[in-house]
Amino acid sequence: MTSGVILAGGRATRMGGGDKGRLTVAGRPLIAHVTARLGPQVAGMALNANGDPTRWADLGLPVLADATDDRPGPLAGVLAGLDWAAGQGAEAIVTAAADTPFLPPDLVMRLREAAGPSGLVLAATREEGRVWPQPTFGLWPVALRDDLRAALAGGTRKVLHWTDRHEARLAVWDDPAPFFNVNTPEDLAVAQALACA
Template sequence: MPVIQPHGLILAGGRATRMGGGDKGRLPVGGRSLVERVIDRIGPQVDALALSANGPPGRWADLGLPVLADADPDRPGPLAGVLAGLDWAAGQGRPHIVTAAADTPFLPPDLVPRLLAAAGPTGLALAATRDDDRVRPQPTFGLWPTALRDDLRAALAQGTRKILAWTDRHEAGLALFPTAPLDPFFNVNTPEDLQRAEDLACG
C-alpha cells in the first residue's frame, strides 16, 4: 500500500519578544526570509502546505499559502496551531499532518519520511536529537494523526498547554536526528542567533 503523503503546517505564531516583536519568520537570512527557507525545506516533503498564524492573514499573502488561525481565542500556544492544522487536513480527508517551526531555516530534508517511519502506536511521532546520551525531543516538529484531533481539542479545553504533556499520553514515537555538523533544529530566538544563521547560510 502506498504511503499517503501528509499535509504540512508551519507554526508561525510566536511573538518574537526577544527579537523586538513582530513576525519572526519574516527576518532575512542570506537574502531570504526564515519562513521562505522553511518552505523550501519542507515543501517538497508534503502534498500541501499551510501556515499557522494569528492576526491579519493578509500580511502573509505573498507566500500563497492558506493561513490558519487558532480556533481558541485564548491562543494557548503551539498545540492550538496543531489543532487548527488537524482540522484543516481532516476536512480534506488527510490522515495526518507534519509540523515545523517558522524560525528553523536548516530543518532536515528528510524530516517527513523519518517521522513517518518512527510513528508510535497512535500514529504520533516527534523529532528528537541526542546530546551526550540525552535525548531531546523537538516538540514543534511532529507527525500528528487527524484521528486524535478531538482528543487534543478536549485537552486544550481542560488546560493542557505543553506539547509533551499531551504527546506523552499518546505514546509518540521519536525520530532521532544527528546534531553534527549542524543541529538541524537550530532556531532563531535572539539577534545573535540571527547572525549565526546568516553566517551558516552564507558560509
C-alpha cells in the same frame, strides 16, 4: 496523505515582537527557507499564524489562526492544522517552526518511519548522550484532533504533556543543526553565518 503546517503563531517576544518568519537569512525570509525545505516532502502546506492573515498573502498558503484567542502555544497551532487537514482529506500533518531555516530534507520520511501504534511522533536530537524532544516538529494524526481539542479546553498547554499521554514515539537525529531556531538577534546572526558557510 500527509500535509505540512508551518507554525508561526507565537509572539516572538525574545525578538522584540513581530513575525520572525519575515526575518532575512542569506537574502531570503526565514519562512521562505522553511517552505522550500518542507514543501517537497508533503502533499500541501498551510501556515498557522494569528492576526491579519493578509500579511502572508505573498506565500500563497492557507493561513490558519489558533482556534482560541488566548494563544495557548504550539498545540493550538497543531489543532488548527489538524482541522484544516481533515477538510483536505489528509490522514496526518507534519509541523515545522517558521524560524527553523535548516530543517531536515528527510523530516517527513524519518517521522513516518518512527511512527508507533498511535501514529504520533516528535523529532528529537541527541546531544552529549541525552535525547531532547523538538516539540514543534512532529507527525500528528488527524484522528487525534478531537482529543487534542478536549485537552486544550481542559487547560493542557505543554506539548509533551499531551504527546506523552498518547505514547508518542521519537525520531532521533544525532545532529542538532537542522533544528536550529532563531529566537534572538544573536541566533539570527548565527543563522546568517551558517547559511553563508
